[in-house]
Amino acid sequence: MSTNPTNGGEALVRALECEGVEVMFGLPGGAILPVYDPIIDSSIRHVLVRHEQGAGHMAEGYAHATGKPGVCMVTSGPAATNVVTPLADAMLDSVPMVCITGQVPLAAIGTDAFQECDTTGITMAVTKHNFLVTDPQDIPRIIHEAFHIATTGRPGPVLVDIPKDIVDPVNPRSAMTWYEPDSVPMELPGYHPQTDGDPALIQEAAELIAHAERPVLYVGGGILKARAAEPLLELAELLQIPVVTTLMARGAFPDSHELCLGMPGMHGNYTAVTAMQRADLLVSLGARFDDRVTGRLDGFAPDAKIIHVDIDPAELGKVRQYNVGIQGDCKVVIEGLVDITKKLGSGAQADRSAWRSTVSGWQEKFPLTYEQSLPGDKLKPQFVMEQLRDGNPADTILCSGVGQHQMHASQFWRFDHPYTWINSGGLGTMGFSIPAAIGAKAGMPDRRVWAVDGDGNFQMTAQELVTATVEDIPIKVALFNNSYLGMVRQWQEMFYDERFSEVHLSDHVPDYVKWAESMGAVGIRVESPEEVAPAIAKANEINDRSVVIEFVTDARENVFPMVPAGATNSDVVVDPSQQHLLDDTGGES
Amino acid sequence: MNVSSASPRWHTLVATVENKPGVLARVAGLFSRRGFNIHSLAVAPTDDERFSRITFTVDIEGTPLDQVVKQLDKLINVVDISELNPAHSVERELMLITVEVGEYRKELMEIVDDYRAYVLSEGDDRLMLSWSARPARLDELEERLRPFGIVELQRTGRVALPSLDN
Ligand SMILES: Cc1ncc(C[n+]2csc(CCOP(=O)(O)OP(=O)(O)O)c2C)c(N)n1
């Protein structure tokens, strides 16, 4: 488009261009039709999805991988309800995303018109904010506000609902006079995210840390949102304090670093869980004391004082009372902590050598482990994950679905770089991985992108592999087929007396290889250990198409360690082969 | 049954919000998602038409109250929110009440005079009164009128401002 827009539809597309949008994910329909016309002439690449949920998760994957807001656009009614799940997902994982939905014409709103639903009403609770635009003249400003809200403060999804008549050039109501989105003041009198932490509180925090003998840096997804991995490394090394990275923060601190304890929580490793449990100080950086991390709250880290840093003031004290609570951007606050710590000098720090040797003792005694398969057994999922890790460079982007395969991925991959791990942590959305991987690959075409998926997950969103083929966004899928909704099976085995209710999918359908091939991908089935590495190598050689490797894995394999629901983190159940070590040491402290 | 409005369980929150469609639904949504009830609610534009002031009372305390206040503050359309300290604020509420007169007109009029309520409308055997006062005083008047027979009653919900002697 070279001439200035004269109607709402053109203005919307131009405004997206002005916000720097390069790729968007969507699927057209009646109410949004007028906006799809100017898309033809736009510089924005539009990726046509097969289901609107896919568009939403692709936008999320794109945002996770690039740090830029993901954009999706869908029509009204059923399309809008189809994006509710990704919006909720983005809300819980603080993913910057802008979603445009078509709406019936203004005069038809509220009349139960064809494909009408109350989109702003339905999405109110799953968006950071949403807008119903009623005047085409507002479009550039509102689009600018939407991107501003989505990307600043605690990031999140913003939805803009646009009635058809104000974007349809044949309707006089769509007429507008163009202006640059950022040329007018935003009208957000209630939105002033605060990023600088209070210096007095940062000082107080630095002093509290200096006195701590058993501190742990408890690092959450906020570190990645704040792009604070570098200052975090500096802080940890300066203080020589061990770091745990939550499911949302894997990669924010390198797994290979000697101070890294890995993932805490329900399926965290013994050392990460126990170090938090025995700590005298938890420094929470962009984490939110999620129940999957704390276990039973009244028994969580009983002796720990808490420093809680978060950009969202509503997180401070939400779950656990803090001793020092700092509202601010993690990067700014960590840099402040580094400065003050340097000024305090190394002599100011408490002696933590005993703590470090206790922690490394746990690491030696309780490494992640699993039993290797016997000849004739099905594949062990942990073995496959290790092979996948070893067959790929460290900057590979790994996306995951939700279930046992997700936990095995988080446990057995080696995350050494930020923004290499993309998963659905807060909402736990099955079907996330394939569309998220496509979104990540669209944003990072030069990077290798693997999706780790379960057979249950795969059957929810696999059709987006058609999108990947048609749009030439090739990804690789490691499908862990254990024929079960494995994670639910595990709970039924452990907590419901092995009474398996509705968790067996099927041992013979679908045929994943044929299915993959029918979608234009290469399909490979792997059933024995010696085939695993070659299949991964083969997949990595194919770059013009997507590849799906179906690993036929052992359904009896469970995820350990595990903190049973309702138990405290002191009652972590380790791998059966290590359980006797735990009994030996009993209440070791 | 007769929980007094003066009961210390009630907390009064005052919010300045954008005067726009949907804002009240957003505010209310943060209570309903937790299964909390809003006991009383008053909303109207401020002297600046772009903003409305909401006064609401809720029977939540402690951590949930703090959380809900912080989450309300996070709403993009909420400009400002605070809890009013009852010791340092002034609260008023208006009540319209229609009562049966029956054979006790004299006794009824004594109460009306006593409270300096206004008679807004008069029927053959009914009276509509208007009175504004502290919410607890409205409760009191309501109780005194109850024996006559309350036909209809509407209270506005309390409005409040910080007092000037803080
Ligand atoms: C949309 C959705 N529905 C249900 C669940 C509950 N759930 C969590 S994990 C899981 C099993 C996933 O099965 P599969 O994809 O085969 O992975 P596995 O656990 O076997 O690795 C289910 C049903 C969920 N997280 N998301």
Ligand SMILES: [Mg+2]
């Ligand atoms: Mg499975």
